[in-house]
Amino acid sequence: MAGFDKVVPDYAAAMAGLEDGMSVIAGGFGLCGIPEGLIAQIKRMGTTGLTVYSNNCGVDGFGLGILLEDRQVKKMVSSYVGENKLFEQQLLAGELEVELTPQGTLAEKMRAGGAGIPAFFTATGYGTPVGEGKESRCFNGVNCILEDAITADFSIVKAWKADRYGNAIYRHTAQNFNPMAATAGKITVMEVEEIVEPGELDPTGIHTPGIYVDRLIQGTFEKRIEQRTISASGGA
C-alpha cells in the first residue's frame, strides 16, 4: 500500500486488528447492500463479544445472522430484528443484548459520529420507551430527547464501485446506511463489486469520498433477496 491506495491484498488484511470485545458498525438494510465477504471474514476469525450497530441482524444463515451461529455478538443495536429465529432464541435465553433504536435516529447517530457531533436532540422517541432516562428539552414547542452519536472500532461497508483511493459510489437502494457507516469507524473497511483506477469515477458523482475509507477490497456478492415480489403485469 502506498500513498492513497487503500486496496488490501486479502480479507485477513481487511479485518486485521479486530479483537474480542470491539464494536463494529455495519452498513446495509435487510440483506441489501451488506458487506458479505467482510462479515464472512469476521466469522472465520471467530472474534467474540462484539457490539454490532446495524439496522438489522441479517437472517438465519446469511448476512450478520451468521455471526450469531458461534455466539460472536454480545450486543446488537438495531431498529428491526424480526427476521431471525436464532436471534430470537439467543435474546430470550439472555445470551444476546439488544438495544432497539429508531431507524432515523440510528442513521443520524452514525452520521453525527462520523461528523464529530457528540450528540443531538430529536423529537423521535419522546414520550416512548426510547426516551426513558434520556435528557429532554423543548425547542419551539417540540419536545425532544438527547441522543448520543455512534462511533466504532471498525466500520464495514459495501459499495458498488470505488477507485483505489476509496472514492466510492453505491448502487440503487444498496446505499442505505453505508455512507454514514463509512464515516463513523476508527477503521473503515469497504468491500466493493469493482475497483477502478483513480479518475475513472466522476468526482462530482462520488457518494463517499476516499478520506473515510482505510481499507478497500473487491468481493463477490450473492445478493440474496429477502422478499421476492414480482408483478407480471407491472402493477403492485
Add this chain to the structure above:
Amino acid sequence: MSLSREQMASRVARELKDGYYVNLGIGIPTLVANYIPQGVEVMLQSENGLLGMGPFPTEETIDADMINAGKQTVTAITGASIFSSAESFAMIRGGHVDLTVLGAFEVDVNGDIASWMIPGKLIKGMGGAMDLVASAENIIVIMTHADKHGNSKLLEKCTLPLTGAGCIKQIMTDLAWLTVEDGAFVLRETAPGISIDEIRAKTAGKLIVPDDVREMTFS
C-alpha cells in the same frame, strides 16, 4: 357493513393531493397506492432511501439492489431519486414528506399512538415508525376500530408502549373516518350502513359527534 381493507385504502387515497410526497407503511397503508385518484400525481417515499417508488418488478427487471422499506423488490419510477438512510429521515423529520399513512394497535384522544410493541410478545423493533410519527404534520392512521375480541382501539389513553405522543390527527377505521381534536375523537364520516350508536359503542375514548357527520360513498 364494516369496510374492507380495500375500501379503507380507497377512502384514504381521497386525501392525496396532486404533487404530494407520501410515505405508506406496511400492510393496509400500502394498498392506498392502488387508489390514487385520476389526475393526481404523487411520489411514494420508502424510508430505506427511495423517493419515487414504482410497482413490483417483473422476472426480467428484478434487482436485489432495489428494495423498499418492507424489503420487497420494487422498481423506481421515472423521476425517482435514491439516497442514504440519513437523507431519507432528514426528509421525514424535517417535515418535507406531505403525508404519512401507517397502521397502529391503539390511538388515544391526545393523539398518542402505540404501534410497535406488545409487552410479553417478542419485540422486533420500531423500524422507522417512531421517526415517521415524531415530526410529520399530516399523518393518517389506518386500523380496525376494535380488535377481534371487540375491544376498542380508540382509547382515552393508550395502554401499550407508545410509538409517539400527541402526533395523530386523522384516523381511518373500518367503521369511520375521524379526526383527533382538543382531547377527543371527532366523528367525520361513517361507513355505509354503520350507525353512530355502533361507533359510539366501539369508541372507548371521548367521542364528539357533530351535526354534519356524513356517510361515505364508494363507487
